Amino acid sequence: MQYFSKKKLVLPEGYFVNSSQIPLAKEVNKLLANCGCENFPIKSLSEAIQKSNFFFTIQNEFKNKLYGFVRVTSDKGLNANLWNLSAATGKNQQLYYSVLLQLTLEKINREMPGCSISVQAPVSSFKSLKENGFIIDPNGIRVMGYKL
Numbered sequence: 001m002q003y004f005s006k007k008k009l010v011l012p013e014g015y016f017v018n019s020s021q022i023p024l025a026k027e028v029n030k031l032l033a034n035c036g037c038e039n040f041p042i043k044s045l046s047e048a049i050q051k052s053n054f055f056f057t058i059q060n061e062f063k064n065k066l067y068g069f070v071r072v073t074s075d076k077g078l079n080a081n082l083w084n085l086s087a088a089t090g091k092n093q094q095l096y097y098s099v100l101l102q103l104t105l106e107k108i109n110r111e112m113p114g115c116s117i118s119v120q121a122p123v124s125s126f127k128s129l130k131e132n133g134f135i136i137d138p139n140g141i142r143v144m145g146y147k148l
Contacts, residue, residue: 004127005038009099012092015067017103018057031066035122036084048083056103057061058087058096068096070104074115080108082119089119089124097128105132 011017030038033039042049049055049071058068069089074080082104087096108115121129126136 005145009095009102011095012060016059016061017099018059019054021057023057023069025049025057027066028069028086031069031088032084034089035124037084037086037122042064052083053080054107056100057098067092068100071093072108074106074108074112076112076115078114078116080115080117082117082121085119085121086127087095093124094128097125098131101128101132113126 017078025040025042028045029039029042034097051073052071053074053076055069055071057067058065064092066088070085072080073083083099085094085100108117117134119129119134130136136145
């Protein structure tokens with residue numbers, strides 16, 4: 001999948017993207033719950049974030065809070081998977097999703113060209129996913145999960 005950015009998106013003043021400081025799993029769980037997503041055990045989520053190939057967060061320089069998150073795992077040959085895509089609800093939610101997607105797709109395209117990309121994401125992100133070239137449930141394919 002070749003990805004080309006349509007336009008550079010800009011976050012509101014005071015907001016920034018971070019890819020070096022590992023977020024606390026507790027804060028990621030809060031953000032996931034805010035989006036209506038499933039929460040995960042803190043230890044498991046923390047380990048998943050640390051073992052990911054990379055992640056992006058959206059934060060505010062004045063508030064100690066996450067506004068967006070996505071992490072990526074990949075075999076760096078065939079597949080890249082976006083996990084836990086989430087963005088705080090409110091007027092900027094679609095912007096947060098789009099910024100995370102744009103940065104993530106640019107990095108995958110640059111560092112893992114040729115990888116097929118899949119995403120695990122909440123319904124609230126579907127508009128931004130479509131705008132960034134994703135096809136929702138192509139040919140009726142649905143994701144399945146298994147819980148022990």
